[in-house]
Amino acid sequence: ELQLVESGGGLVQPGRSLRLSCAASGFTLGDYAMHWVRQPPGKGLEWVSGISWNSGIIDYADSVKGRFTISRDNAKNSLYLQMNSLRLEDTALYYCAKDSGRSAYDRPNYFDYWGQGTLVTVSS
């Protein structure tokens, strides 16, 4: 059974850092692009970042560009999100999501599997 399990969330002060992980099982992570999507409490979905199967194509939302870094270790079947200079508005449930293709240009592409999320709370 395909599973995505996020970890690494928690309470952190503004300006500090946090690293999220997403462990994949039931499929070969290296065959697919992966993404991070976040959802502030009571609000809608916001795409954060995406990475192609071989890390050759990486994109970020403007709201996190320069502060967050997405990476992957296909040998470990794991996806990561390094979050630096955290702000109050970064408070959200962070989901990792599997793309249907190898990159954003592998059309059609969509998010066919999602983890259950890890909560990041930025507060002083």
Place this chain on the structure above:
Amino acid sequence: DIQMTQSPSSLSPSVGDRVTITCRASQSISTWLNWYQQKPGRAPRLLIFAASSLQSGVPSRFSGSGSGTDFTLTISSLQPEDFATYYCQQSYSSRISFGQGTRLEIK
């Protein structure tokens, strides 16, 4: 960046109603439009991809249509388990974006 606008923001239909949700893109996205359903405390679930293709396991009462900038999600006969929030998502750009969501509330 491509902006996605859904309407309405919320809806209060009855069981058995035909429901239509609209999504508009700020520029043409061909048919690279996906629809997701999210229930409280749960991760989103893919319903429709590439504007009109039904994801495996999704009931046939769900359908999607549209191309260019205007898209619709239709639920032909609303069931109790369909009360949820629905999001559109464009995958035309590698910088993916979602609509703000449409919440279906029990009347």
